[in-house]
Amino acid sequence: MNSIRRHLTGRLLLGCLLLLGTGGAAICLFARAVLLNEFDGSLQTAAAALTDLTKQTRQVEFAIPLDVAPSAPPPQTSHFFEFWLADGRMLKRSPSLGAADLPFRADSHAGPQYWNLTLPNGAPGRAVAMKYVPSVEKHGKHRTLTPVEVVLVVARDRGALDRTIRSLIGVLALGVVLLSAGIVGIVRLAVRRGLAPLEKVAVQTAAIDATSLQLRFPTDVPAELLPIVARLNEFLARIEESFTRERRFSADVAHELRTPIAELRLLADVALKWPHDANATKRAFQDTLDAARQMELMVTGLLTLARCEANREPGISEPVIIAHLVGEIWGPLAEKASVKKLAVTFDIPAQIQFATEPTMFRAILANLLDNAVEYSPEAGDVRIEAREDGGSFALSISNTAKNLSAEDIEHLFERFWRKDSARSDGRHSGLGLSLTRAFAEQLGVSIQASLGDSSNLIMRIAKDTGISRCSPIVHPPGVPIPAQAGVVSVGVGTA
């Protein structure tokens, strides 16, 4: 499995060990070069001392004081030298060579030549070869001496140098190994420490299930993790809210269905227990039908709400003439308003029209108007007004509502919320305003409830764009134009 820790550890270790290895090798090579250079320098110094002491005394005769050869080495010394003429004739050799020869190198014109070799005593050595012209003794008869070239090879045992280089390599290798071990430890520790917050978040995330949605990730995490943790917390809050809402919803539905189910069951129980009471049985059937209708109303409402919340696309928009629509919806409500002696005011300019999906928009208005009539007390006020102002549209429906508090307003749109926390007569499912809001959201229209100054509930639906002035208005045939369209009229229970 792909693992950040393994990946990171692997890359870091590879990088560190490569650097360490290269560094160690470079140090090693450099030190070897320095040591060799120094060794060669001392070889050259020894050779130079020998050349200084060499003098041409006669034609091809040289004074080479063996006893002053470098450091006056004893015969078994590790210092060796040998002189040749350029044509290869041996002139002199160091006593330490015995009868053996050093390799002759006549091609060292450019300067001293260094190379490794095996000494006559079998030990590894290093030699320098140089070609030079010795000075000529200047006295008497030897004035005509022609200078000749002499080849000198000086060799030395390089066992000590090899040992030093080997110890250096050994020390460096040991250092590299120790450092590598240290680096492995440090890298692993650092990676573990560095990834600890990530692993903590991972463990916490893995532990989250439907029962622990109230958990939140601590936000004292490294800056890199902060956006993740913040977003996770945000998601958790959202999921928790949605879970709570769903749980409450299921509970609400179950609770709301208990009463009609209890009614159905009791009606059947009573009818079965006392089957001979014809009147009671007839009423039981009527009540059964009513209870079934109430359940149907609720289930239909819930299904509509579910469909709406599933974000289905609203239908095709078309211009709706507000005054007409309100007139149509008000028709069936007028009688009830009249019975309740409501003072109804319409203030809807005739030219206002609104481009929207007509079925949902009608459902919104129908529900709000129905509520206004239903929940207004006897002789209360109902006021419906529409405004259009520079591309924004607003419609407000206000009705007298003496018992509502500011706290109630917050709950108005909740499913199954009712002022009295009690069931109504079964005509209302407790879903009307939830549906209204869901429809409004679907249509992109805002809907707000507020309490007016004179104990009245104001429902306001508004949209910023989508309104256009219709001019001239073509009234569709067969649609009655409400008398209130375009004028402000105040009437008692009339529409």
Added chain:
Amino acid sequence: MRVLVVEDAPRLQYSIAQALRKAGYAADVASNGSDGLWLAETHDYDTIILDLMLPQMDGLTVLRRLREQGRNNPVLILTAKDTVADRVRGLQMGADDYLIKPFALEELLARVQALCRRSYGHKDSRIVIGDLEIDTAAKTVRRASQPVELARREYALLEYLALRRGEVVSRTEIEAHLYDSEAEPFANVVDSAICVLRKKICPDDAPQIISTRRGLGYVIESP
């Protein structure tokens, strides 16, 4: 036995009251908490069936008010609230029983029966007075092992007197416990009911077990 039903769902309220009346109870109804409380304060109900989610005043408040006034009428909470916390709260507030909607009619009747019986200190569903045997569960009466056919209200009267055996029960008490607001008892309804009951349970040769205490009421006891 007189029962108060406080329930705001109209169909449910009607069905419960109807079932109780058919089962031989006098039943009053209230559709909201305040009416329910007022009725409970003005009548001595043998059992109160109380919904919790009520308009105007919720059921638990009604219950608390009643208990604060020292009223010990048995209360059966009938509600859709089904969590353990809800039940515990209801019982802690002084309810005697708790039934969750939806419910079986037989269970409701049995629980109401048990609560009524217990309010008179009886746990056994059988009451035996001499050779008279009343089965309050089956609502049957036998005298000397012979079944006695009684009308609903006659049975209710006998059961009420039997539950208070040895006590003098006044006409007012009988009226208050056997007739609900829907019945309109005329002046001597209790006297005539007693008369009919005596004839049915005590034929000519049997000793009379219901005696009249002039000016006080009636008492049932072994002859």
